[in-house]
Amino acid sequence: MPLLELRNIYKAFGGLQAISDVSLTVNEGEIVSVIGPNGAGKSTLFNLITGVYKPDRGDIIFQGERINGLTPDQVTKKGIARTFQNLRLFTHLSVLDNILIPQHHRLKSGWLAAVLRTPRYVREEEQMKKIALEKLSFFGPRLMSFRLHQPVYVLSYANRRRTEMARAMATGAKLLLLDEPSAGMNPKETKEITQIIRRFRDEGGYTIVLVEHKMNLVGEISDRVVVLDYGVKIAEGDYKDVVNDPQVIEAYLGRRDE
Amino acid sequence: MRDYLLTLVSVGLAALALYFLTVSEGSSGLLSALTLIFIWGIAAISLNLINGQLGILSLGHHGFMLIGGYVTALLMLPARERRPFRTRLLSDWARNHLDLDKWLRGLGLDVLANSIDAKFIIALFIAGLAAALLGIIVGAPSLRLKGDYLAIVTFGFGEIVRLLPNAPEVASFTNGPLGIKGIPGAAGTIWWTFLALLLVLWFFSRLKFSSYGRAFEGIREDEIAAEAMGVNLAYHKILAFTISAFFAGVSGGLYASYLQSVDTQTFNFFVTFFLLVAISLGGLGSITGALLGTAIVVLVRVYGGFLEQPNPAWVGYLSGAVLMLAAFGFSAYIRKARRLRPVIEPKHFIFGAVGAALLIVTIAFFKQPWMQQTVQFFGMRKMLLAVILILIMIYRREGVMGRAEFSWKLIFGPREDIPTDEQRQQDAWLSNPDLNPGLKEEGDDDASA
Numbered sequence: 111m112p113l114l115e116l117r118n119i120y121k122a123f124g125g126l127q128a129i130s131d132v133s134l135t136v137n138e139g140e141i142v143s144v145i146g147p148n149g150a151g152k153s154t155l156f157n158l159i160t161g162v163y164k165p166d167r168g169d170i171i172f173q174g175e176r177i178n179g180l181t182p183d184q185v186t187k188k189g190i191a192r193t194f195q196n197l198r199l200f201t202h203l204s205v206l207d208n209i210l211i212p213q214h215h216r217l218k219s220g221w222l223a224a225v226l227r228t229p230r231y232v233r234e235e236e237q238m239k240k241i242a243l244e245k246l247s248f249f250g251p252r253l254m255s256f257r258l259h260q261p262v263y264v265l266s267y268a269n270r271r272r273t274e275m276a277r278a279m280a281t282g283a284k285l286l287l288l289d290e291p292s293a294g295m296n297p298k299e300t301k302e303i304t305q306i307i308r309r310f311r312d313e314g315g316y317t318i319v320l321v322e323h324k325m326n327l328v329g330e331i332s333d334r335v336v337v338l339d340y341g342v343k344i345a346e347g348d349y350k351d352v353v354n355d356p357q358v359i360e361a362y363l364g365r366r367d368e
Numbered sequence: 369m370r371d372y373l374l375t376l377v378s379v380g381l382a383a384l385a386l387y388f389l390t391v392s393e394g395s396s397g398l399l400s401a402l403t404l405i406f407i408w409g410i411a412a413i414s415l416n417l418i419n420g421q422l423g424i425l426s427l428g429h430h431g432f433m434l435i436g437g438y439v440t441a442l443l444m445l446p447a448r449e450r451r452p453f454r455t456r457l458l459s460d461w462a463r464n465h466l467d468l469d470k471w472l473r474g475l476g477l478d479v480l481a482n483s484i485d486a487k488f489i490i491a492l493f494i495a496g497l498a499a500a501l502l503g504i505i506v507g508a509p510s511l512r513l514k515g516d517y518l519a520i521v522t523f524g525f526g527e528i529v530r531l532l533p534n535a536p537e538v539a540s541f542t543n544g545p546l547g548i549k550g551i552p553g554a555a556g557t558i559w560w561t562f563l564a565l566l567l568v569l570w571f572f573s574r575l576k577f578s579s580y581g582r583a584f585e586g587i588r589e590d591e592i593a594a595e596a597m598g599v600n601l602a603y604h605k606i607l608a609f610t611i612s613a614f615f616a617g618v619s620g621g622l623y624a625s626y627l628q629s630v631d632t633q634t635f636n637f638f639v640t641f642f643l644l645v646a647i648s649l650g651g652l653g654s655i656t657g658a659l660l661g662t663a664i665v666v667l668v669r670v671y672g673g674f675l676e677q678p679n680p681a682w683v684g685y686l687s688g689a690v691l692m693l694a695a696f697g698f699s700a701y702i703r704k705a706r707r708l709r710p711v712i713e714p715k716h717f718i719f720g721a722v723g724a725a726l727l728i729v730t731i732a733f734f735k736q737p738w739m740q741q742t743v744q745f746f747g748m749r750k751m752l753l754a755v756i757l758i759l760i761m762i763y764r765r766e767g768v769m770g771r772a773e774f775s776w777k778l779i780f781g782p783r784e785d786i787p788t789d790e791q792r793q794q795d796a797w798l799s800n801p802d803l804n805p806g807l808k809e810e811g812d813d814d815a816s817a
Contacts, residue, residue, distance in 0.1 A: 160596060186598035198596075200589035202771060203582070204785070211586040214579050215598035221607060224578035225571060235579065252798055259785035281598050 111174055113138045113317050114159070114190075114285055119168035121158055121341075128154045129165075129341045136285070141311055141318045143328045143349075146338035147361055152321040153195065155338070156287050159319075160192050161185040172285070187215050191283035193274045195290045195321075199262045205273055206258045209242035212281040245276045248314070249306070268299050275306070279314065286310060288320040292327055304330055325353070337361065371776040379566065386558060399558050401670040405663050406561035407622045410568045411639075412646045412658040414615035419644070420653035420771075421576065422608045423588030425519040427640055428506060428526030429616055434635035435502055435529065436495040436617025437624035440555075441548040442541070443468040443491040444625070449550035459540030466541070468494075488555040488625070492564075495621040496614040502529070503613025507606040526640060533632050547631025556626025564622060565659075568615055572655050573773070575611070584608055588653070642669075645753060649760055651767030656774040661767070668753055675748035682739045685730040692723030 112135040121129040129151045136142050144152050157163045159170060161182040170178040172188055180188070191212070200208050217224075217238075219231040246253045249272040262270060271291065278286055291307065292300045304327050310316045322328050328335060328349065335352045337345040339361040345352050352358055386402070389395045411433060418426045443466060449455070450463050464470075468491050472481035480486040506525050513521055533542035542548070554560065575581050583604050586594040595601050624630040642665055650661025696719040700712050712720075733739050760767065777783060787795065797804045 162592075162596075182592075182595045183598045183600050186596060192596055194593065194596075198590050198593035200586050200593065202589060203585055207582050207585070210579065211582050211594065211599065212597035214583045214586075215600070217579050219579075221575070221578075221580045221611075224580050225574045227574065227578075231578075238579070250798070252795070255791045255794070256785060256787035261785075277597065 112136060113140075113173060114319070115169075115171040116155075116159070117169040117171065119155075119158060119170070120166045121154060121163060122166055127341055129158065132168075132338070132341070132343050134336060134343070134346075136317060136319055138284075138317055139311060139315070140333045141307065141320070141331050143332040143335045144319065144321050144338060145323070145325075145328060145335060149340075150338040150361075151341040152338055153289065154341075156192060156289055156321065159185075159287060160190060183215065186212075186281050186283065189282065189284040190287065191278040191281040191285070192287040193278050193289055193291060195293060197270055197274055199270055199274055199277070201263045202261055204259050204261055205246070205253055205265070206239070206242060208262060208273055208277050209245060209280045210238050212277050213238045213241060216282060242276075242280060245279045246273075248276065248279070248309070267294065268302075271295070271303070272306075275310075279310075279316070283316075285317045285319065288318060288322075290321055290323065292322065292324050300324060300327055303327070307331055329353075370780075374776050383562070386562060390558065397670070401666060403556065403558050403561050403626060404670065405659075405666045406558075406565040407556075407619055407626060408643070408646070408666055409565055409659045409662040410561075410619035410622070411616055412643050412650075412662045413568055413572050413655055414612045414619065415640075415643045416647045416653065416655065416658040417572065417575075417584070417608055417612040420647060420651075420658070421581065421584045421588060422605065424605070424608075425515070426506075426522040426609075426612075427519050427637075427644075428522035428524075428529070429612075429643055430635040430637060430639040431506075431526035431529030432499040432502060432613040432616035433620030433623065433639060434533075434632075435499045436492075436620030437630045437635060438533065438542055438548070438620075439495040439498045439617070440488075440491050440621030441551045441624045441630045442466045443494060444487065444551055445548060446550065446552060454550065455543050455546075455548065457539040457544040457546060458542075462541050484552055484554050485560075488552075488560070492555065492618050492621045496617040499617025499620070500610045500614040503609040503611075503616075504606055506613070507609030511602045511605060523637075526637065530632055530636060545632060547629055547634070549629040551624055551628045551630065553625055553628045555622055556624075556628070561622055561626070564618065568618075569655065569659075571615075576655060576773070580604070580607070585653070645757055647767075649757060649767055651769035651771060653771040654767070654769040654773055656772075657767050657769030660769060664756070665753060668756070669749055672749035672752055675752065676744065676746055678742045678744040680739070681741050681743050682730050682734060684743060684745070685726050685739070689723050689726035689730060692719050692726060696720040696723060 114134075114136040116132060116134040119129055119132045120127070132151075132155065134142075144155060146152050154163065158165050158178075161177070161180050161184065165178050168178075169176055172185075172190060175188065177185055177188055177190075200211065203211075217231075217234055219228060219234060223231045243254065246258070253269060253272060253276070257265070257269070262273060265273065275286075275288075275291070278288075288307070292303045295303060307318060307320070308331055310318055332349055334347065335345075335349050336343060337352055337355075337358050339357075344357045344361060345355045389399055389402075411429065415426070415429045418424050442462065445455075445467070447467075447469070450458075450467070452463070455463060468487050469481050472478070472487070472490075480490070506522060509518070509521050532538050534545050536544070583594070583599045586597070586599055587601060587604060591601065620635065624634070627634065643662075646661035646665045647658045648661070649664055650657030650659065696712075696716060699716045699719070703713065704711050730739070764770075772778070
């Protein structure tokens, strides 16, 4: 059974058909890249999966369950988490708080129990902290000691990206949607991100869908590449096949005048 | 452990200080100022939950307080105050049945009914519940609206609630514009309000540093991200509105008991306005700040009376001159401390010049009749508050406390967010190839992994 399945999704904004008849399956343990020129509908696709938009037609099925029509927080509870293209961290909160908030939806104690600090709440809180540290240790020791208690706005850009990824992991999701994880990074940092994404899959057991513009990153880690253009899926398959597809070349570079 | 002891000791010291104030003579002014700080502090802390922690501008807080005030007043009104000529517009039903004393005796709980303090605790709790119910009703539209639009809706709500007691249909419950008089003053005393404030401080700080408090702050920081991280926006917004309204209702009840009367003018929009000023002064999002801001506002209002006394005109000119010259000197002092050049910025000479001119005018025309004429400036206290607010917004926009809370660690340490020397070295070692040869030899891949 595929982990995520999109069946003939349509989405229009007024007169603009942003996504039309897109189908996609993502199997467990796969790294799937979605590429396409600007305005091709990649981010719309992410927003449809995460419940920010509702599809006009079609079904989104996650672990055998229909999830279209759910609100973003319900989708996250089902096990899909995302990062944002231009970082959306809780800027004035500490790194630790940033990793604790995504675990809030798993809290079983009510607010009164939280205020009274009942034994169960205290246990849950400790468990949350443990998970937070575990997720942050994915990125080595650099966020672990004093940075844990620093507000996010003092962090470097690369550290913020790491924090955002740790935050997505902390939701307890199985499927991570990464929206341009290497945006604004230099070649060295891009290389690191490539490795981290691979470790997400190999060590963390996550399934990953990413939108990316940097082709070397896409080529290096993707098991499968999906190409969108004007909201239509024009190609799908191995990276090498896809980049040599005449339709894809046309979408990116235009038709040769003969 | 150390922190608990310090907190206990300081609460004990505060209680001791209050005790000496109550037994010493001539301190009634200060005591009533403190009572007001405690009552308004509860209201400000509860408003701070919505405006500061949840990040939603709500302007209807006086509505919640009014509900609390009226409910407490009705439930606690003693039998002799319920006679028809005192409560002309109140319906017989309300007069006879909305009586906590009767309720308790009906339930056979005479022990509670005989103690006015116990009755007040119950009445304040019911008042809070009534306000909380309205909080849910106001919280609901907040799911659809954002920012300014929501602020207008909450403001409209507050005004509706304020004007409702005057309506003839409702007057049979509220006694209309006459208001309700003769409420027992027990809950408005210093000890009551002090204990209530302690409870509120405990509750809100526990809430803030819990998972729910973090969820609220996540919504403030970035609603979209919070929702994408699994925070149920609708639930948490309504929860915050409800909790905030509950404590606003309690503070309204305490205030009604302090005044021993309540009418529609008791809780007008200026109540919300002053609370907003208080939390902005103290720092939006900070419980300590809300209390501090309230203290500033109340002290200016209580002790700023001398600003509005009649004085000869030259006092006004002279104080203008002193203020201007002080501003001139202060700006030079600050620029010097910050090592800015030139020490006196050219445009700051305006302050000096105006100050000097006022001083010369005062001295030169001191004997003139228009200088000796008595003048009185009304509204100086509010103006002073406005000036304080402007200065804070210019020089420290986030308020006195910012978003920080008072904590013993802030004073005595250890501060976890400041690296120790050892941590600093470890951090440098992790990223600097000059210190850590391993980074260089194994190439970039390992350096970044």
